[in-house]
Amino acid sequence: xxxxxxxxxxxxxxxxxxxxxxxxxxxxxxxxxxxxxxxxxxxxxxxxxxxxxxxxxxxxxxxxxxxxxxxxxxxxxxxxxxxxxxxxxxxxxxxxxxxxxxxxxxxxxxxxxxxxxxxxxxxxxxxxxxxxxxxxxxxxxxxxxxxxxxxxxxxxxxxxxxxxxxxxxxxxxxxxxxxxxxxxxxxxxxxxxxxxxxxxxxxxxxxxxxxxxxxxxxxxxxxxxxxxxxxxxxxxxxxxxxxxxxxxxxxxxxxxxxxxxxxxxxxxxxxxxxxxxxxxxxxxxxxxxxxxxxxxxxxxxxxxxxxxxxxxxxxxxxxxxxxxxxxxxxxxxxxxxxxxxxxxxxxxxxxxxxxxxxxxxxxxxxxxxxxxxxxxxxxxxxxxxxxxxxxxxxxxxxxxxxxxxxxxxxxxxxxxxxxxxxxxxxxxxxxxxxxxxxxxxxxxxxxxxxxxxxxxxxxxxxxxxxxxxxxxxxxxxxxxxxxxxxxxxxxxxxxxxxxxxxxxxxxxxxxxxxxxxxxxxxxxxxxxxxxxxxxxxxxxxxxxxxxxxxxxxxxxxxxxxxxxxxxxxxxxxxxxxxxxxxxxxxxxxxxxxxxxxxxxxxxxxxxxxxxxxxxxxxxxxxxxxxxxxxxxxxxxxxxxxxxxxxxxxxxxxxxxxxxxxxxxxxxxxxxxxxxxxxxxxxxxxxxxxxxxxxxxxxxxxxxxx
Amino acid sequence: xxxxxxxxxxxxxxxxxxxxxxxxxxxxxxxxxxxxxxxxxxxxxxxxxxxxxxxxxxxxxxxxxxxxxxxxxxxxxxxxxxxxxxxxxxxxxxxxxxxxxxxxxxxxxxxxxxxxxxxxxxxxxxxxxxxxxxxxxxxx
Numbered sequence: 001x002x003x004x005x006x007x008x009x010x011x012x013x014x015x016x017x018x019x020x021x022x023x024x025x026x027x028x029x030x031x032x033x034x035x036x037x038x039x040x041x042x043x044x045x046x047x048x049x050x051x052x053x054x055x056x057x058x059x060x061x062x063x064x065x066x067x068x069x070x071x072x073x074x075x076x077x078x079x080x081x082x083x084x085x086x087x088x089x090x091x092x093x094x095x096x097x098x099x100x101x102x103x104x105x106x107x108x109x110x111x112x113x114x115x116x117x118x119x120x121x122x123x124x125x126x127x128x129x130x131x132x133x134x135x136x137x138x139x140x141x142x143x144x145x146x147x148x149x150x151x152x153x154x155x156x157x158x159x160x161x162x163x164x165x166x167x168x169x170x171x172x173x174x175x176x177x178x179x180x181x182x183x184x185x186x187x188x189x190x191x192x193x194x195x196x197x198x199x200x201x202x203x204x205x206x207x208x209x210x211x212x213x214x215x216x217x218x219x220x221x222x223x224x225x226x227x228x229x230x231x232x233x234x235x236x237x238x239x240x241x242x243x244x245x246x247x248x249x250x251x252x253x254x255x256x257x258x259x260x261x262x263x264x265x266x267x268x269x270x271x272x273x274x275x276x277x278x279x280x281x282x283x284x285x286x287x288x289x290x291x292x293x294x295x296x297x298x299x300x301x302x303x304x305x306x307x308x309x310x311x312x313x314x315x316x317x318x319x320x321x322x323x324x325x326x327x328x329x330x331x332x333x334x335x336x337x338x339x340x341x342x343x344x345x346x347x348x349x350x351x352x353x354x355x356x357x358x359x360x361x362x363x364x365x366x367x368x369x370x371x372x373x374x375x376x377x378x379x380x381x382x383x384x385x386x387x388x389x390x391x392x393x394x395x396x397x398x399x400x401x402x403x404x405x406x407x408x409x410x411x412x413x414x415x416x417x418x419x420x421x422x423x424x425x426x427x428x429x430x431x432x433x434x435x436x437x438x439x440x441x442x443x444x445x446x447x448x449x450x451x452x453x454x455x456x457x458x459x460x461x462x463x464x465x466x467x468x469x470x471x472x473x474x475x476x477x478x479x480x481x482x483x484x485x486x487x488x489x490x491x492x493x494x495x496x497x498x499x500x501x502x503x504x505x506x507x508x509x510x511x512x513x514x515x516x517x518x519x520x521x522x523x524x525x526x527x528x529x530x531x532x533x534x535x536x537x538x539x540x541x542x543x544x545x546x547x548x549x550x551x552x553x554x555x556x557x558x559x560x561x562x563x564x565x566x567x568x569x570x571x572x573x574x575x576x577x578x579x580x581x582x583x584x585x586x587x588x589x590x591x592x593x594x595x596x597x598x599x600x601x602x603x604x605x606x607x608x609x610x611x612x613x614x615x616x617x618x619x620x621x622x623x624x625x626x627x628x629x630x631x632x633x634x635x636x637x638x639x640x641x642x643x644x645x646x647x648x649x650x651x652x653x654x655x656x657x658x659x660x661x662x663x664x665x666x667x668x669x670x671x672x673x674x675x676x677x678x679x680x681x682x683x684x685x686x687x688x689x690x691x692x693x694x695x696x697x698x699x700x701x702x703x704x705x
Numbered sequence: 706x707x708x709x710x711x712x713x714x715x716x717x718x719x720x721x722x723x724x725x726x727x728x729x730x731x732x733x734x735x736x737x738x739x740x741x742x743x744x745x746x747x748x749x750x751x752x753x754x755x756x757x758x759x760x761x762x763x764x765x766x767x768x769x770x771x772x773x774x775x776x777x778x779x780x781x782x783x784x785x786x787x788x789x790x791x792x793x794x795x796x797x798x799x800x801x802x803x804x805x806x807x808x809x810x811x812x813x814x815x816x817x818x819x820x821x822x823x824x825x826x827x828x829x830x831x832x833x834x835x836x837x838x839x840x841x842x843x844x845x
Contacts, residue, residue, distance in 0.1 A: 306818070327819065331818070
């Protein structure tokens with residue numbers, strides 16, 4: 001690791017200090033007490049001292065290894081110079097004066113400082129002394145601190161063993177701890193970033209313990225479970241070990257990684273990140289990953305093809321099965337290629353796995369690639385991920401599982417909606433049944449011919465025909481009126497029918513007597529129709545009438561005919577039939593009570609013109625009516641479906657939606673008109689009914705007799 | 706909803722087969738094996754000209770007394786066979802299609818994994834297993 005770069009003077013100075021503190025002559029560890037004294041002597045505020053200790057990894061380790069010590073000293077110098085205390089500053093701050101320690105130590109210090117100021121660098125020797133930093137240059141990952149938290153007490157032991165990996169590049173000095181420090185800065189963060197990328201080449205496990213421990217420990221937070229070791233400063237697991245661990249892999253970056261920036265970033269992230277998020281990628285780690293990514297794919301916005309990624313990760317010597325799982329987790333968009341974010345996540349997972357972490361079942365949130373919409377300035381290098389992601393969705397099959405990042409909601413929504421639209425039957429928006437009927441009838445009316453509409457009406461009348469024979473023409477008229485009104489309404493919403501109907505009623509009635517039953521039956525049918533189809537029956541009635549009238553030639557109805565005929569003919573006969581039936585059904589229900597009265601009332605009235613015919617037809621139509629009633633809904637569905645239902649149009653372009661909205665609005669207005677007219681007709685019918693009842697009462701004495 | 710789900714490679718050896726009632730698994734294996742003939746028959750019936758237009762979903766391959774077997778073939782001649790309990794009458798064609806679609810998607814995900822060598826048994830993909838489990842659990 002690049003680690004700590006010390007000038008010769010510094011080297012000497014530090015080593016002297018180390019020896020000074022190394023009262024036990026272990027050459028490896030200095031006693032905390034001495035170190036503390038030294039630091040206090042540095043006349044730095046306590047919190048700074050604490051921070052330094054945290055940064056250098058001593059808190060993690062619980063003691064000051066040489067590297068930690070050196071780093072600490074450097075940090076002291078940094079602090080004394082007024083620079084922000086950051087891990088990166090250790091190396092980045094040039095020409096740092098040697099740390100000054102007051103009190104007894106000062107003399108030594110000053111002496112040393114003076115003498116060392118001009119010393120040449122002894123880094124080589126130091127590096128030798130310091131646990132050989134894993135020189136692997138490739139491991140740029142400075143995220144030593146990332147070491148996954150691993151409750152590895154062995155880490156301590158490892159520290160002396162130090163870098164597992166033989167340094168390929170001799171790190172300047174104390175690189176290991178370097179890295180760890182960078183992690184620590186966040187101090188107190190329970191975050192335990194996973195060890196850096198080093199894992200591949202270095203005994204990853206070692207590194208882990210360090211980083212997280214230091215951080216968490218410092219603040220006294222209980223580290224995430226895996227890191228129980230690092231509960232307190234005293235316990236500080238060998239974070240420094242970690243640093244050393246991270247050997248080469250992480251090396252190069254450490255020093256460079258501007259510790260300062262990393263620190264701040266880490267701190268920020270720590271504050272914002274979850275308390276126990278072991279999957280967080282620290283900046284250093286991220287930087288390391290990014291660099292590794294660049295080695296494979298120079299374009300940060302590009303992808304790493306699967307084969308290249310496979311080779312790369314195979315080097316980590318993890319079993320293929322696990323690598324396969326890691327791939328599954330990290331390849332978010334399932335495109336067989338890794339974007340920067342995905343790559344970082346995969347790398348992170350490998351690091352974690354190497355450090356002994358078990359792979360999660362699901363990708364941790366912190367590892368999820370940023371989606372297109374996410375603009376996370378806080379995250380370094382996420383932008384490429386976003387871009388990459390935006391590119392990758394194109395590759396992902398549209399029907400990717402909806403479990404994809406929530407940000408990519410458009411995809412799952414579209415997919416689902418498309419699937420839904422493909423599979424689900426269009427469900428028409430249902431308005432009130434009456435309106436539906438109205439609409440249907442209206443639509444049907446426009447196209448159907450008269451004969452069909454009449455049938456539904458006829459169905460009803462058949463039942464009552466007998467009784468209705470007595471029905472008066474008035475009733476018939478009323479029925480006709482209603483029917484005609486309704487029919488008229490259906491055919492022409494702002495229909496003329498209501499008015500002409502009364503006048504026409506007698507007409508049709510007169511003309512109907514063709515049937516054997518004569519007007520009576522006709523009347524009877526009309527009453528039947530009335531009760532049966534409170535709102536719509538009349539359509540069929542009207543049609544019946546119309547049909548009959550056509551034959552019979554009424555002038556009055558002639559008017560209606562032209563109105564109705566064209567409309568009805570236009571519509572589908574079946575539809576009209578259905579509509580009429582629907583209407584008749586509704587009318588039936590509403591008029592359930594009326595029939596008797598009506599029938600009686602109409603007896604004295606002129607019999608409906610064609611009761612017989614209607615009766616017959618009604619019978620026939622009653623039967624199919626039942627079926628058609630159900631069909632009505634289907635028709636309605638079809639009708640409404642023809643206008644792209646709003647639910648379905650969801651997800652389609654706005655024009656379709658707007659068109660459907662327009663159509664729906666038109667339908668609404670039409671139906672509203674129909675409704676109002678039918679309401680009016682209803683009133684009329686009720687009046688008729690009242691009059692008929694009165695007549696009935698009048699007749700009753702006779703009937704009883 | 707399925708009782709048994711199998712993924713057959715192009716060369717007609719199984720890549721993945723899982724049955725829900727753990728007893729009598731052999732019976733399901735045998736059913737899947739015999740259904741391959743039907744699949745081949747359906748594929749060849751399409752004719753070469755229709756290869757592109759050939760629909761991936763083959764539909765009901767054949768019904769038995771207790772079970773119905775549905776088939777689906779991808780463009781790379783990888784076959785998915787699903788055995789469904791006949792008593793489950795609520796299953797509509799659309800649902801079967803959607804299940805096959807999910808299967809296909811999961812299969813492509815497995816394929817995309819560079820660590821998966823085509824032709825290997827699908828045993829490493831948790832996502833695939835989870836998906837199949839979800840489809841089979843619904844039966845119960």
